[in-house]
Amino acid sequence: MTSSSRRCRLLFGAGLSLLAATSAAARELRVCADPNNLPFSNDRSEGFENRIVDVIARDLGATVAYTWWAQRRGFLRNTLLAGRCDLVAGVPVGLEAVRPTRPYYRSSFVFVSRGDRPTVTSLDDEALARLRVGVQLAGSDAASTPPAQALVRRGMTENVRGYLLTGDYEKPNPPARIVDAVATGEIDLAIAWGPMAGYFAARANPPLNVVPVMPALDGPKGPMVFDIAMGVRREDEELRREVGAALERHRAEVDAILVQYDVPRLDAAGHRTETAAP
Structure with a gap:
């Protein structure tokens, strides 16, 4: 093989490699x-x-x-x-x-609480009415999320505080505000979407308790999962x-x-x- 042929083959191989790399990256x-x-x-x-x-x-x-x-x-x-x-x-x-x-x-809404507060596992727990409870809101409607709707159906409004999911967007991770409120004692208990709540509850000091909300389906339009x-x-x-x-x-x-x-x-x-x- 002449040096010219060898050079052409090398150039052709390099061209194919470049073409493949370009295609893969495209x-x-x-x-x-x-x-x-x-x-x-x-x-x-x-x-x-x-x-x-x-x-x-x-x-x-x-x-x-x-x-x-x-x-x-x-x-x-x-x-x-x-x-x-x-x-x-x-x-x-x-x-x-x-x-x-x-x-x-698959995840669910969860109860978030401090270790010195009562452990709540159900929306029908009588302790809920005696606690300051935070719920997440998707807008101005006070019953705009399944947990908020569930508490309204149970007649709980006076002891419930809403936290907007959008929150103050100038601050990091606005939905986490509700978990911060539990950690600082602003509220006794939060009902929040599990993935967000689990992440920030585990990183609080001390870590917060996280328990899935029961029942998993609270009425025909109240899924918690x-x-x-x-x-x-x-x-x-x-x-x-x-x-x-x-x-x-x-x-x-x-x-x-x-x-x-x-x-x-x-x-x-x-x-x-x-x-x-x-």
């Missing part, structure tokens, strides 16, 4: 997420949803491209449904606007299958991430939940 996994919402996500990719998205992207040979948007009213309308991204992490199964993957965890999945647009079936398959392949890694973030789980961690299509 795919983006476009994700919309909140930049200020630990333990779920932030713009430093410190949340557990950031880490799970990284697992999926690695499996798909893609790079993650984030669009940051505060999770307030209109979040899906202004992000996924507006075409700004193709994937949103952490959506409840049954949300009509999106097509979900199979759930990767939700299966959580990744969401895509309803027409993006191929992407849904790809993301779902990646979650299945890396189930042990995803479970380990959720453990690290103290996510309370009701799906016997590592076992399949069956509320979404395969």
